[in-house]
Amino acid sequence: MLLKIGWMAIFSAAVAAPGVGCHSAPSLTPRQAQGKHLYDMGCAHCHEENDLHFKKVPPNLHGLFKRNTLPDGAPATDAEVERVLVAGKGMMPSFAYQMTKQQMDALIAYLHSGLR
Numbered sequence: 001m002l003l004k005i006g007w008m009a010i011f012s013a014a015v016a017a018p019g020v021g022c023h024s025a026p027s028l029t030p031r032q033a034q035g036k037h038l039y040d041m042g043c044a045h046c047h048e049e050n051d052l053h054f055k056k057v058p059p060n061l062h063g064l065f066k067r068n069t070l071p072d073g074a075p076a077t078d079a080e081v082e083r084v085l086v087a088g089k090g091m092m093p094s095f096a097y098q099m100t101k102q103q104m105d106a107l108i109a110y111l112h113s114g115l116r
C-alpha cells in the first residue's frame with residue numbers, strides 16, 4: 001500500500017516536471033527517472049561540474065557499469081557503489097543520512113542506464 005502511494009507520487013512528479021519528454025531519454029524506467037533526479041540534485045555538481053574545484057577531480061560516472069572496475073579499481077558492482085554512497089570516499093561525503101535505501105537503489109538503476 002505504502003509502496004503504491006510512493007510510486008504514484010514519483011509518477012505524478014515525473015509527469016508534472018516541465019521538459020520531461022522533450023530531450024530527456026524516453027527509455028528510462030520510472031525508477032531510473034527517480035534516480036536521474038537524485039543524480040541531478042546530489043551528484044552532478046561534483047561529478048559533472050566539479051564546482052568545488054577538487055584537485056582530485058571526481059570521476060566521470062557515465063558508463064560506470066560498462067567497465068569492470070570502479071575508478072579506484074574495486075569491482076563495478078551495485079554493492080560496491082552502494083558502499084561508496086553509504087561510507088563516502090575521500091572528499092566525497094556519505095549519503096547514508098540523505099538517502100533511503102530505496103533512493104540509492106533508484107540512483108544505481110539510473111547509473112546502469114549509462115546516465116542518459
Ligand code: HEC
Nearest residue numbers: 042043046054058059070071072081084089090091092093
Ligand atoms: C562533494 C562532491 C561529491 C558529491 C556530491 C558526490 N561525489 Fe562521488 N566522488 C567525489 C570524489 C572527489 C570522488 C573520488 C574519491 C576518491 O577516489 O578519493 C568520488 C568518487 C565516486 C565514485 C567512484 C568510487 C570508486 O570506488 O572509485 C562513485 C561511484 C561516486 N563517486 C558516485 C557518486 C554518486 C552516485 C553521487 C550522488 C549521490 C556522488 N558520487 C556525489 C565527489 C563527490
